Amino acid sequence: MLTILACGLFVVLISGGIDISFPAMTIIAQYGMVLLLQKIGGNFAVAFALAGGIGILLGLINALLVNRLRVPSIIITISTLNIFYGLLLWLSKGVWLYDFPPWFEQGVMLFKYTDADGYDYGLGLPLIAMITVVLLTAFIMNFTSVGRKIYALGGNRESASRIGFSVLKLQLFVYGYMGLMSGAAGVVQSWTVMTVAP
Template identity: 40%
Template sequence: MRKVVQSHATEFALLAVIAIISLFLSLVTDRFFSLGNVFDLLNSSSVNIIFAVGLLVVLIAGGIDISFAVAASVVQYVTAVLLGWMGGGGWISGLLIAGLIGILLGAINAFLIDRFRIISIVATIATFNIYFGLLMFFTRGVSIYNLPDWLTAHVVLYEREMADGSWIEITLPVLVMIICVIATWFFITRTTTGRQLYAFGDNPEGARRFGINITAMQFIAFGWLGLMAGIGGLIQAHYAQEVVPNALYGRELDVLAAVVLGGARLGGGKGSVLGCVLGVLLISITQNGLNLAGVSPFAFKMIIGAIILVAITLSNTSLEKLLPFMREGGRK
């Protein structure tokens, strides 16, 4: 039991922080702990969680990518245009197109990093600006509102009428998010390739000497993030029922902070899907609670930044230091 707790210290620390913040927010506003607000949190956090599990794979492999949110915006727009040319398409064709375009954009990052030996954050800063510049140049910042009916149709997975006559619901983005989370968990924990990604991120030179294909690791990691960015971009278009070229601009730093908050190491070789999801939820819960409490949006970043610092400090502190009695008990 003690080993299990130690191996998941980050997740337990995040759960503790989430519990404390939730308790505080429930005292500040009576709407925070309502079932409707919980469902709203799930629906609104789904796209960020999809992005986060994709970014987790890149961080595990020792890379950093800040271009994925802009790449998702490119995917949104190109997919919407292609679907228009096809006469509308459907969910299968839409996800295939979005996924393939996302993988292509991720592969471009991997190619630059592997072929020219460019540091990943530098390469993705470059592609971030290239993707966004091209998107705004060709679209002129014009949004697409005329989307296929299947993409804008409101898909409800579960709904319930409340005592006051209002309806609460869980929608399609939550289902897609769950599928992406499970797929990523299975990929990094139950496949040989996933274990190789951990080994590569932890010790690239050792992995190379062991026979792991370094080039393949780069393309797989950034390709997986590209796939998640493509899916997330399409789901965002479904959720917003429109395609706005700069709608996802700036989201990359929030997602990166959440994934690191969830225990992913910037140097690679460490990270879990559960921690990643908890990191996103911690930030979403805090922003949601502050909004319900009437706190100015200008204070969001400051307060979120302070919470991230505290949570990361707790996450990086060994459980034995936080609970000395466990260490003493282990010596007896």
């Protein structure tokens, strides 16, 4: 889970910002994901889509505030950390969630085999998610024009703006990506502990 969050924060840091609100985004994403799964059902693709969508929305709020208010991102994200978490506590009334669908409890395992001791072994959900996120982040940052623009933005924001890069669009991507990673980490943590605490 920490590697997933680190990949999101890496992208934000390279852009010249910082996001302190990721713990609150992770908790809100996993809480919302579990509530929605209880109502609509689904599978792990739906779980990641729901949590990722919630995380992206919260990340976009951060990006807009950072861009429009022209306040250092550390101040904005410390503020949104407290606002997001306070809203979650108020809306959830502090209720813990334990009721997960059976398919969620079973999890996902690739290359599964049963050893002589009777236990199943293989690549579990946390490792699959971590490998996917690391490869995706490496690809974006090293092989796409967006990645190069993020490096340019982090190097000198004013210069990046003068040569025609949209600072707002890049910040929306960067903080949205952090939100997506928070959502993915929320799914992994929910599966690992089978509990969601606001």
